[in-house]
Amino acid sequence: MSLYYVQKFLYELNRDEKAQQAYLADRVGVLDGYDLTDEEIQALVEPDIGLLFHLGVNGQILMHFAAFHHIAWADYLDLMRQGIATHGPVREGVYAMTGYEGVDAHTSALGQHGRTAQPTNTEGSR
Amino acid sequence: MPLVFAGVCSHAPGIRSRYEQADQTLREGLYVAFDEMREALEATRPDAIVVVAAEHFANFFMNNMPSFAIGMADFYDGPIEDTDWLKIDKVRTPGNRDLSHRFITEVMKGSDVSYAEEWRFDHGIILPLSFLTPRYDIPVIPVNINCQGPPLAPLPRVWSFGESIRAAADALPERIAIIGTGGISHWPATPDSGKINEAWDRDFLDRWVRNDREALLAYDDLTVYADAGQGGFEIRTFLAVSAAAAGAKGTVHFYAPIPIFAVGCTIATYQIAA
Numbered sequence: 001m002s003l004y005y006v007q008k009f010l011y012e013l014n015r016d017e018k019a020q021q022a023y024l025a026d027r028v029g030v031l032d033g034y035d036l037t038d039e040e041i042q043a044l045v046e047p048d049i050g051l052l053f054h055l056g057v058n059g060q061i062l063m064h065f066a067a068f069h070h071i072a073w074a075d076y077l078d079l080m081r082q083g084i085a086t087h088g089p090v091r092e093g094v095y096a097m098t099g100y101e102g103v104d105a106h107t108s109a110l111g112q113h114g115r116t117a118q119p120t121n122t123e124g125s126r
Numbered sequence: 127m128p129l130v131f132a133g134v135c136s137h138a139p140g141i142r143s144r145y146e147q148a149d150q151t152l153r154e155g156l157y158v159a160f161d162e163m164r165e166a167l168e169a170t171r172p173d174a175i176v177v178v179a180a181e182h183f184a185n186f187f188m189n190n191m192p193s194f195a196i197g198m199a200d201f202y203d204g205p206i207e208d209t210d211w212l213k214i215d216k217v218r219t220p221g222n223r224d225l226s227h228r229f230i231t232e233v234m235k236g237s238d239v240s241y242a243e244e245w246r247f248d249h250g251i252i253l254p255l256s257f258l259t260p261r262y263d264i265p266v267i268p269v270n271i272n273c274q275g276p277p278l279a280p281l282p283r284v285w286s287f288g289e290s291i292r293a294a295a296d297a298l299p300e301r302i303a304i305i306g307t308g309g310i311s312h313w314p315a316t317p318d319s320g321k322i323n324e325a326w327d328r329d330f331l332d333r334w335v336r337n338d339r340e341a342l343l344a345y346d347d348l349t350v351y352a353d354a355g356q357g358g359f360e361i362r363t364f365l366a367v368s369a370a371a372a373g374a375k376g377t378v379h380f381y382a383p384i385p386i387f388a389v390g391c392t393i394a395t396y397q398i399a400a
Contacts, residue, residue, distance in 0.1 A: 004188060011187045015206050015246065059315025060182035060274055067211045073144065080317040094276060094356050095316065107321065 003056045003092045005034040009044065010057065014064040049076060050083020056093030129295040130170040131303035132371045133163060133395035134334075134364050135258075137179065138309060139249040140387040142213045142256065147386045159380035159393040160257035166395065167258055172303035174225055174265045175258075176291060177251050178367060179307045180273035180360040184248035192240035193279040194287050196233065197268035198226040204247025212249055214256050219247065222265040225300060229267055232294030237287045254307045271366060273308065273359040281343050284362045288369025295370070306367035308360030311353065312389040318355065320385035326353050327381065327390040330361065334394065335376040337368050357389065371396035 009031065013019045022030045027045040036044070043051040049066055053059070059080075066076040090096045145153055167175075184206045186192060200223045205214055223243075230241050245268055247255075255262065269291070272278055279287070295302035310330050311323035333341040342365050350358040368376075374396040383390045 007183075008187060008189065011183050015184060053317070058183070058274060059319075063315040064207065067208055073140075077317055077319055084317060094274075 002035045002037060002040065005036055006040050006044065006052070006055060007057055007061055009034050009036075010061045010065050013068070014061065020068065048083070049079035050081075051087060052083070053080040053095075054083045054087040054090060056090050056096060058094060127296070127299060127301050129292055129304060129370065129398055130172055130301045131167050131305075131395070132367055132374065132398050133167070133304075133393070134306040134308075134367050135160065135163060135254050135393050136309060136387075136389050136391045137250045137253045137307040138312070138314065138387045138389040138391070139207065139212055139253060140384075140389075141391065142249075142253060143211060144386050145213075148384050152382050152384050152391075153387075155382065156380060156384070156391045156393070157257075162379065163393050163395065164258045164260070167303060167305075170303060171301055172264060173300035174222055174267055174302055176229075176267045176269055176295070176302060176304045177254065177307060178269040178271065178288075178291070178304060178363045179250035179254075180363050181250045181270045182248050182274060184250075185242065185245055186270065186272065188275050191272055191275055192270070193272050193283070194237060195240040195242055195270045196226065196230050197221060197243075197245040197266075198230060198241045199223055199243050199245060202245050202247050202251075202266065202268060205252040206246050206248050212253075214249070214252055217252070217262050219252075219255060219262045220265045221267065225265065225298070226267050228298055229294050229302075232297045233287075233290045236290030236293060237283075239287075250307055254305060258305065269366075271362045273362050274356075276347070276359075278347060278359055279362070281345060281362070281365060284365050285339065285343060285369040288366035289372075291366065292370040292372055304367055304370050306363035308363040309357040309389040310361060310364070310392060311355055312357035313355035314357045314388050316356070319388045321355070322383040322385060322388075322390045323354055324383050324390060326358075327383070327392075330354075330364075331378050331381060331392070331394065334364055334368060335378060337371060337373060337375055337396070339368070342368055367396070371398055374398045 199221045202219045310327040376396045378394045380393040
């Protein structure tokens, strides 16, 4: 498993239009030179957003990859949730730091349920 | 000149990209607060704005990740994000290489930093600028604190960095403003996106307004992660501004959780003596 190289490939893709063109032209060939497992290659080529999140890709990197593939925001979030449901908790990286068990578990841990929000203006001298 | 302005604001991409999906009253209130922050900033006539942000792998990666980095260029292009996605046009923001060089030299007297003569903005900097300098006509000195890829600088080191920024600003003849950008509690770009721990945010902002160094440094990354998500690591940018404000007290002009923006949207300033 080589989360570092999965993320490095995506980092370079996200900020380089030439790399994006190369990826679109040859999704497998462009991965040459990155130390990747077959599973990681499959996730990057397909692309499998849910699997990439499960593998531990940082969302700040992954969301650009999803946008690049014209995946709508709500669908992007759903794909990650499906990835956790299908493959289990995040394996590695920042989201695995204290264990990632999903939205429901987080909501429960924070004691949050549906709520409404009101703006605040805490006046002092402005 | 002594520092002329110190404030913080949110930088979540959804503030622009998902504007239409948000509650109308909340989103309009946020935009008004941003505009009032712009007016307050302009009134201090800054020669340059130090934007302390937490970038998101636009320039820095785990192959060579600086804890603290400062830009040193005459211009900065961005955003790297797709225009249709972020809904902010590509723009060249002015910098000032000479000023950055002198600023960094002063900062280095108190803190170790990396400098970067090349830097492409992402939403962390460009979104606040799109509100605060909509004509992109004030030179920017971009500053990054690594808040994304642990290990992260311990909070006392962040505080020290903020003090170094203040000392540098005070030492230069130019009028320098500082703006920190980031989230408080949030889980951006994850399945939990939209979750906001409002109680945690309000407690944090209370500490920030009081500029209570001890209370602000009492956080640790494990509990921040549990209570405030990985986005909570970005409190570092807020803490750097607290330290730079050197004891000044603050005002929260706007705070509201806006889930579709994926953060408790915040506009706050310190009353520094200019």
